[in-house]
Amino acid sequence: MAYDFRAIEPKWQKKWEEKGAFHVEAGAEGPKFYCLEMFPYPSGALHMGHLRNYSIGDLTARFLRMNGYNVMYPIGFDSFGMPAENAAIKMKTHPAVWTKKNIDHMIGQLKSMGCSYDWRRLVKTFEPDYYRWSQWFFLQMYKKGLAYRKHAPVNWCETCGTVLANEQVIGDGVCWRCETPVVKRGLDQWFLRITDYADELLEYLDKLPGWPERVLTMQRNWIGRSEGVRFDIEIAGTGLTIEAFTTRIDTIFGITFVALAAEHPVVEELASRSDGARRAEILGFAARMSQRSAIERTAAGGDKMGMDTGFKAINPANGELVPIWIADYILTDYGTGAIMGVPAHDQRDFDFVRKFGLGVIPVVRREGEPVPDPAEMTEAAVADGVSCNSGQFDGLPTPVAIERISAWFEEKGWGKRETQYRLRDWLISRQRYWGTPIPVVYCDRCGIVPVPEESLPVELPLDAVVPENGVNALLGRPDWINTTCPECGGQARRETDTMDTFICSSWYFFRYLSPGYDKAPFRSEDAKYWMPVDLYIGGIEHACLHLIYARFFTKMISDLGLVPPDMREPFTGLLTQGMVIKDGAKMSKSLGNVVDLDEIINKYGADTARLFILFASPPDRSLDWSDKGVEGANRFLNRVFRLVEGKADSLRRASRQHVPMGAIESAGARDLKRLIHSTIDRVTRDIRDERQFNTAVARMMELTNGLAAYKPADATDQAVFREGVESLLLCLSPFCPHIAEELWEMIGQSGTLSLSLWPKAEEDALDVDKVTVVLQINGKLREQFEMPPGLDRDELAKRVMELDQTKKRIEGKDVVKVIAVQDKLVNIVVKG
RNA sequence: GCCGGGGUGGCGGAAUUGGUAGACGCACGGGACUUAAAAUCCUGUGGACGCAAGUCCGUGCGGGUUCGAUUCCCGCUCUCGGCACCA
Numbered sequence: 001m002a003y004d005f006r007a008i009e010p011k012w013q014k015k016w017e018e019k020g021a022f023h024v025e026a027g028a029e030g031p032k033f034y035c036l037e038m039f040p041y042p043s044g045a046l047h048m049g050h051l052r053n054y055s056i057g058d059l060t061a062r063f064l065r066m067n068g069y070n071v072m073y074p075i076g077f078d079s080f081g082m083p084a085e086n087a088a089i090k091m092k093t094h095p096a097v098w099t100k101k102n103i104d105h106m107i108g109q110l111k112s113m114g115c116s117y118d119w120r121r122l123v124k125t126f127e128p129d130y131y132r133w134s135q136w137f138f139l140q141m142y143k144k145g146l147a148y149r150k151h152a153p154v155n156w157c158e159t160c161g162t163v164l165a166n167e168q169v170i171g172d173g174v175c176w177r178c179e180t181p182v183v184k185r186g187l188d189q190w191f192l193r194i195t196d197y198a199d200e201l202l203e204y205l206d207k208l209p210g211w212p213e214r215v216l217t218m219q220r221n222w223i224g225r226s227e228g229v230r231f232d233i234e235i236a237g238t239g240l241t242i243e244a245f246t247t248r249i250d251t252i253f254g255i256t257f258v259a260l261a262a263e264h265p266v267v268e269e270l271a272s273r274s275d276g277a278r279r280a281e282i283l284g285f286a287a288r289m290s291q292r293s294a295i296e297r298t299a300a301g302g303d304k305m306g307m308d309t310g311f312k313a314i315n316p317a318n319g320e321l322v323p324i325w326i327a328d329y330i331l332t333d334y335g336t337g338a339i340m341g342v343p344a345h346d347q348r349d350f351d352f353v354r355k356f357g358l359g360v361i362p363v364v365r366r367e368g369e370p371v372p373d374p375a376e377m378t379e380a381a382v383a384d385g386v387s388c389n390s391g392q393f394d395g396l397p398t399p400v401a402i403e404r405i406s407a408w409f410e411e412k413g414w415g416k417r418e419t420q421y422r423l424r425d426w427l428i429s430r431q432r433y434w435g436t437p438i439p440v441v442y443c444d445r446c447g448i449v450p451v452p453e454e455s456l457p458v459e460l461p462l463d464a465v466v467p468e469n470g471v472n473a474l475l476g477r478p479d480w481i482n483t484t485c486p487e488c489g490g491q492a493r494r495e496t497d498t499m500d501t502f503i504c505s506s507w508y509f510f511r512y513l514s515p516g517y518d519k520a521p522f523r524s525e526d527a528k529y530w531m532p533v534d535l536y537i538g539g540i541e542h543a544c545l546h547l548i549y550a551r552f553f554t555k556m557i558s559d560l561g562l563v564p565p566d567m568r569e570p571f572t573g574l575l576t577q578g579m580v581i582k583d584g585a586k587m588s589k590s591l592g593n594v595v596d597l598d599e600i601i602n603k604y605g606a607d608t609a610r611l612f613i614l615f616a617s618p619p620d621r622s623l624d625w626s627d628k629g630v631e632g633a634n635r636f637l638n639r640v641f642r643l644v645e646g647k648a649d650s651l652r653r654a655s656r657q658h659v660p661m662g663a664i665e666s667a668g669a670r671d672l673k674r675l676i677h678s679t680i681d682r683v684t685r686d687i688r689d690e691r692q693f694n695t696a697v698a699r700m701m702e703l704t705n706g707l708a709a710y711k712p713a714d715a716t717d718q719a720v721f722r723e724g725v726e727s728l729l730l731c732l733s734p735f736c737p738h739i740a741e742e743l744w745e746m747i748g749q750s751g752t753l754s755l756s757l758w759p760k761a762e763e764d765a766l767d768v769d770k771v772t773v774v775l776q777i778n779g780k781l782r783e784q785f786e787m788p789p790g791l792d793r794d795e796l797a798k799r800v801m802e803l804d805q806t807k808k809r810i811e812g813k814d815v816v817k818v819i820a821v822q823d824k825l826v827n828i829v830v831k832g
Numbered sequence: 833g834c835c836g837g838g839g840u841g842g843c844g845g846a847a848u849u850g851g852u853a854g855a856c857g858c859a860c861g862g863g864a865c866u867u868a869a870a871a872u873c874c875u876g877u878g879g880a881c882g883c884a885a886g887u888c889c890g891u892g893c894g895g896g897u898u899c900g901a902u903u904c905c906c907g908c909u910c911u912c913g914g915c916a917c918c919a
Contacts (some may be wrong), residue, residue: 002871214913217836221915228919246919259919304917329917339919347833348917422918543914615857616844620837622912624844630857636857642872695846698856705856774852779900781852819899824851829899 002634003641005605009738013111020803021752022065024072026513027528033069034530035061035258036509036571038546039076039123042085042102046109046597048580048587048613048625049539055610056577056619056693057537058115062734063687065116066758072530073116073239074512076123079101080131080435080628081501082160082177085473088434088466096462099126109597113606114737116754121515130511131436132457133521134503137553138439140560146193146429149448153263153333154427156185161470162431163189164501166424167222167545175543183459190438190497191425194552198223199420200568201551210535210573212620218543224422229406230336231415233258235266236312236321238273242266245335245420248345249409250401253390254363255320256353258313258342259306259327262289262338267326270309278705282309284325289328290297302702304329304352315340316414317405318391327352335420343380350380363389364398426549428500433466433473435498443485443492448799452486458494472496505546506553509533527563536571543576575691578622580613587625595625607736608634614735615697636701637739640732643708644725644743652748654722655715661764669720670769672710677765683731684761697735703728722747730759775800776827777809793820800826 016022037057040050061073077099084095091098101126110117123130138463141147155164157175163185168176194201202223205216205546225260228247242258260267262285271282284308306327313324322341329348330339343353344362353360360374364385372381382425384398393401409415429438437458439451451458461480464473474480474496485492513526532554557563579586600609612633618621644651664670679699680710686696707725712718725747733740733753744753768789773796775783783805787796797820800806801816806828813830820826 212837214836218914221835224915224918226918243919248919295899327917328919331918334918336919342919346919348919349916420917420918540913618845621845626844626858629844632857639872693845694844695856699847701856772852777899779898780853784852817899819851821851825900827851827899 002638003645003739005607005738008110008742009114009606012741012783013114015741015752016116016754017111017119019752022061022073023120023594023756024070024118026526028070030068030070032066032072032530033535034072034509034528034533035064036072036533036536037075037500038536038542039078039505039508041081041083042077042079042099042106044102046106046113047325047459048595048597049577051113051597051609052238052540052577052580052613052619052623053537054113054115055108055613056575058113058737059614059687059693059734060535060537060612061116062737062754064757065754065758066730066734067688068757072512073118074123075110075115075117075119075509076121076512077106077125078501078508079103079124079126079503080498080504082162082432082434085432085434085470086465087472089468094462095466096126100371109601111743112601113610116737121512123508123511123515125436125501126434128457128459129516129518131504132507133190133459133511134436134456134499135439135456136453136521137503137507137556138499139450139453139456141192141556142440144559146196146556147190148193149188149190149508151188152191152427153184153186153187155182156187157182160432161472163187163427163429165502167426167548168500168502172314187429189427190440190495191427192552194426194548195421195423196298197552197555198225198423199419200530200555201423201548202421203570204551208569208572208574211571212576215540215543215547215574215576219548222423222544225419227417227419229409229415230418231409232537233316233317233338233340234314235324236314238270238311240269242313242324242338244338244340245418246340248402248407249321249415250344250387250390250393250398251342251345251363252315252317252340252394252405253393254342254344255315255317255322255340256343256359256361257322257349258324259330259339259341259349259352260309260324261330261332261337262286262326262328263332264330266338267309270311270324275308278310280564282307286326289326290332292328304348304355305670306352306356308356311691316409323358325352325356333424334422344374344377345382347380350377361389363387367397372588395807399656403590426500426552428503429497430500431472431496432498433460433464435476436460436504437498438495440495441483441485441492442495443488443490445490446485446487446492449485449487449492450794452587459539460498472498474498475794502546502549506549507557509550510557522562526563527567531563531567532569533571533573535573535575537575537577539579540576547574550804552588575619577619578617580623580625582625595627600630602650604630604634605637605738607637607739611637611697611736614693616694618692618694633683636704637736639708640728641739643704644729644746647721647725648746650718651722651725651746654718656722657719659716659719659723661762661767664716664720666717668710669712669717672706673720673765674723674768675703675706676720676727677761680727680731680759681761684758687734696731699726700731703731729753730756771823773800773823774825775806775809776825778829779827782809787823789823791822792823795801796820797826801828 037053061071067069079099086101087098088095138147155169157164157180159178159180169182170176173182196267202225226247229243229249232241233244267286271279306325309324311324312321341349343349343360345364362372365371365388366385374431387393387396387401408419438458439458441449443449465475466473481494483492483494510522510527513530514522517523550570555568558567585591587594612630616629682699685698686692712721729740729744737754741753770786771789773787774781797818810830815830817829
């Protein structure tokens, strides 16, 4: 008979809830620990990624709680966004109705998993009580100039009918959500000045030792800092100048052309100063180039397009005249949209001149080698070397040349040292209904007017109907759009764009700390106590999305003075869980390899589901779903259940007096006692230090095997057995809390296991009374012996050398050397 | 191209500071119980040769350091992920 998880699991869930067992308050006893999971989007039902995420989180929260920590462990729903609108159209309902229904269902699922959240802190981002404060943050940023509106070429997703932030364009230029190729559109949009924090966002990555290297690298790449010189280039005979940026100012004497992006404003200027035919040619070329999408540009495979404008630029370093070209490989939104072309030392410039027959001037040579012949060069010489053809800078090693020439440019007033970032400001406008309204109105007289703080929230009308064609439902609500200007009282229109939902998720972890608070987004003293998050668990797909935005928000919040000035980072520990895979692919409806969580819980119980997912793989690696593996986990729990249930009577009767190692006579009981405490020791270290939950489970299985094979003879033996069962249940409880509670009760314990203290390994029970020592001959394993532990190396070597087996092994051979390792091995090096 | 992770049995995965490679589980083989099956229990299981004792091979590939290397060093290779005409 399998154990009855269907009765046990709800029973304990109810008891925990009735007791408020997991309610938590700031300032309670013990060191604080904030354990946070990436809150789910209410898509309908939890999937296996959620099971994994929340099994890891709940395990951590429960483990630390048992270890005396005051653990903040909350949950919520990231409940604005596209899918709700799509569902509303498809099912002819309202996004709010669909979202609420899904949240209710998913709350039920989270409870059936046995997660130990403090449910009083539940946060739902679509509630006015929450998004009011997102709007408030927007206003604060507007005041500080961190939120601004500008006309810009932006990423547009046709399927989603909205613009996207750079971070939300993934792979080779597709929408992160629906994978539609993104196109550029010129629109007036709201941006957040995240680039103001680029430097700090980058620098502080070095102060996050609790983050995986992968994520740090991804963010470093994304922010993409480079140091160089920004300088002016004069266009001969026009009085115009072009700004350029370079990281290799040391190659300034090697310029053979200047190239402009097609969208560069000076292009039009040059066209207007050209004669008719020429003008049309330039404008036509520029228009053709700028119309091409990012995908088309890169798909060209590096084959560069360009056109000579006929104008000449003056190299500031030496006064030389070089042609000015328009080139498709110059990006309009990086640097200045114009470059100095140095084909000898930049591969792209090299490719360009080889195609269009422009010159090459080497200005860096390898140390000890002559200046290369440009005609013989087959590729650009990108590596550092020694300057040449560079006037007074000849002979300087590259880093020195960069330093000297930069200083020279600054001295002459030709340019300035500057740092460039790849990171762009965060475009937060969305042409969508189901989101947080941007609290701004447009007045014909006053222009852009922020909604006053005391008028917040700007509520999203819930009686809007999402139209079939999917456009923003707010556009069909003139009654909502038309309003009065807060400044002049005249007619004004509300902003109909809503905020990127990533705004909602950029600060929710602060809101958990002060649920329902209505004076501010959160109480500063709550944040001061609980923040930063000690462990944040979620998928790696947010490495350059949510995890950058939340860092930015935290810095902004700190600058607003809501948290102490030194609280600059939201998450000190980060655990990026791997994907859940089935049959070699990520679970997805289209592949038909989805395993339903409810079905698994119904068939095997939550404890089994949790145990399997924690056991099958270390948390940061991808995990192969295996139906057989689930059965294995279930088999183990049944085994534990039978073991305890079968001996329940004698366990209840057994002495609860602590039996120290020294008081145990029988060898069997001594061995079990050692097994118990080495298990406690290993499980504790695996969870706390290594986060290797899979090996922790393996240890518990070993202890179970040991307990099952154990034959207690007397009362002391029985007491040790009871100690073993208690220890097993304590260790098991963060993994499989329901069955552990049930068996805890069954052996006659009163009180809630989940609130009990974690067991402590007894030092003297970790000592062994014999060790296995191996004999190696020339490094190869030959024999094994039992030896008393702690023998010093000489003694160990001596004893092993005296053994018959050893003598036989080395008979007739010259012993060159004997190496002994305490408690481990003796290696005899022989000749002949 | 640059950056980062990874490569261990049939599979998921273990291996303190270099010190018994393959813990634990899955799958599979043999056995017990059963009329039978399921469940459960016992047992075997990296490969090759061997009746056996045992010997040899074995942690992506090739070198090196060392008494001894999955672990350290050098050079490759494959794979996953990120970035990428970023000046």
